[in-house]
Amino acid sequence: MKFILIGTFLLSTICFAAFSQEKHNTAVPEKGLTKVSIMYPYAENKTFNIEYYETKHMPMVAGFLGSNLVKYTIEKGVASGIPNQPLPFMAIGTFYVKSLSDYQAAIGPNREAIRADFPNYTNITPVILVSEVVK
Template identity: 80%
Template structure:
């Protein structure tokens, strides 16, 4: 009975994850904020997850479809340094609305960096094609 419950729960979680991935449609703007790894650099994931990303998400309002947070764990090449310590991604309906929401809050967003990292992020804005 316990294994049936476990299997049912795992299937439900997988179905939800698959649905979340499918929720991002072609043409959506993706803003990736990537924090490069370097010796001596730090990143407070707990603060980033609980304070910084929710703050930025509030600024984006109804334009925000969803956001994700990734923690870097390894390079794609064995025995090579990690390329990024973390990546925060915002999926938004409109790039111009994103820019309009961020512009008046840019100073607050940048001032908050010191609370979780000593790294300058690299930002990539892209369009989801599939």
């Protein structure tokens, strides 16, 4: 019985350590990356086609960014953090890039193509936040 308890304890300890290590090694953007968040505020009579955004618009913009792009994410708003309050954002697209200046150099010449694609998925003017990942 003593050996079973010790074995169970060791197995539990190994599993916990593996789980903890896996949790810390998830694909979290590295400190120092630039994060560009394109946020689409919710408002009455505004529309957002998340399927088009996911399959056409974001891949198009990602293509402009080339090797500077580390990853991008797409979030679909589902609720406010405060009960019975309107949704703050219908969607948020985020690019994680190595260099802000390279991002700007890639977006600049393609700005009109990016804007021309807006009517294909939304009638919302986005709010853009550029930030640095600190953790």
